[in-house]
Amino acid sequence: MSRWILHADLDQFLAAAELLRRPELAGLPVVVGGDGDPDSRTVVATASYEARAHGVTSGTPMKLARRKLAKHRPDAVFLPSDTAYYQRVSDEVMRLLRGLGEPVEVIGWDEAFVGTDGEPWALARRIRTTVATTGLSCAVGIGDNTLRAKTATGYAKPGGIHELTAANWFATLGQDPPSALPGVGPATTRALAELGITTVAGLAEARPGDVAARLGPHRGPYYVSLGRGMGRTELDTGPWVPRSRSRETTFPADLTDRADLHAELRVLAHRVADDVAAEGRDCVRVGIRVRTRTFRTTTRSRALDPPGRDAGAIAALAAVLLDELAPDRPVRLLGVRAELADAA
DNA sequence: TCTGGGGTCCTAGGACCC
DNA sequence: TCTGGGGTCCTAGGACCC
Structure with a gap:
């Protein structure tokens, strides 16, 4: 304790990491996200402050970001997200x-x-x-x-x-909306408003039982404790142990052909299986995610019996789940997830 | 404007068992 | 013959974070 x-x-981490290896970009609006394809259906991961000045922030659709910057900053630079590189930079910072x-x-x-x-x-x-x-x-x-x-x-x-x-x-944020608290998003803010709770101070004074009745037995009291500013004083200094590994792809154009879907699913399943094998642990459950053209997202998951890390077994179960889901609309995104066995 | 990818945790309903 | 309540597992979905 x-x-x-x-x-x-770290400030504007992805953009700042890119500037480290491309110092000539300093002062320019730098936007990191997606795979570098200007037409990809992706969003901005990190924008430098020069880009933020023009309304381009994390989560902005890439196509919109290009449009916004084209007007005033034709010198804006768009870079693909290089996760392996960011991980190396992060590792070095954490080591220090x-x-x-x-x-x-x-x-x-x-x-x-x-x-x-x-x-x-x-x-x-x-x-x-x-x-x-x-x-x-x-x-x-x-x-x-x-x-x-x-x-x-x-x-x-x-x-x-x-x-x-x-x-x-309370002097600092007592009168702010509950969404000022990390862990309280738009949906929870809406639910709290329906209970008459519109500020952090109001949340702190609420009866945990009342909030629990609306938001669940665990979450309700937890939100009240957030309002009161309560948190941990004990840090977990151990290495991070992942509970799941997943891979997902939004296609450049929606897929309708069943064979195409199965081919893409197989690629994702094998990438997940590689990640599982690299962990040296077994997969205990396989899940898939399907997002259709209307942006409706559904999931299916099933225990892998017996647990294991064989790519063929993981891909076969994913294929069964896709057949059961049988999307009847063009598919925008496919994902495969493996839940990992508890580390030995 | 047209909506990523990789994660975590919680909730709730039904099945099943005692 | 009918009825019960509690506990746990499985699964789908929601919410949130970076």
């Missing part, structure tokens, strides 16, 4: 953070918690200078638990430091 939790978040001698919990490519019993502002500045040695920059949130640290980072971006504790929690 740590007295202070710090949350480090672990070198600080404090507990570190990695929670994403570009985010980590660092715990300390020492002076948190001094550590926050050390984190920023340490990360800067890689050529990247980060914002740091300081909190008395993980939730307050992560929330604080939102006030620190880009590249700053902000502290959020029990002392200033």
Whole structure:
């Protein structure tokens, strides 16, 4: 248990990582996402601040991003997402953070918690200078638990430091909508509004039982605790152990032919099987995902009996599930997922 | 405007068992 | 003969995050 939790978040990570190896792009709007095909049906993963200035943010459809930037920034640069490279850059940053001698919990490519019993502002500045040695920059949130640290980072971006504790929690965001809290999205915000809860302070004062009746026995009380600013003070410093592996593809054009669908499914299943084998663990359950032209998404899953990592067995079960699902509309996306056995 | 890919966790209903 | 309640597993879907 740590007295202070710090949350480090790399600024515009994917775009910044690209600038590391292409310094000549500095100052230009840089948009990372998809496979680099200008017409692909994909979205922006990360946009540099120069691109954000023109309304291009994460999640913007790539075609729309091109249109928005074409007007004012014909010099904008579009790059395909190179996940293997970003992972290497991330690994190096996390290695440096672990070198600080404090507990570190990695929670994403570009985010980590660092715990300390020492002076948190001094550590926050050390984190920023340490990360800067890689050529990247980060914002740091300081909190008395993980939730307050992560929330604080939102006030620190880009590249700053902000502290959020029990002392200033409600003064800072008590009147903000519940969606200001990490883990509360649009659907939950809507459901809470139906209960008359429209602010973080209101959520904190709600009766957990009332929220549970609307949002579930576990989630209801959890949301109330979020409103109160409660979070962990214990970090999980162990390596991340994946619970599932999946691969999915949105096709350039919708597929209707059953043989085409099965051929694509087989490719995905084999890629998943490769990932499962690389984990050195068995697959216990196989799932597929089908999204049709109308964007309706359905899933099917079934236990793999016996569990294993044989690509043929995983692909065969995926094929059975696709036949059962038998989509009757043109298919936009196919996905295959393997749930992994508990690590030994 | 036309909506990615890779993940995690929770919920709820039905089956099944005692 | 009829009725019960609780626990657990399986599965589909929802919500959210980066």
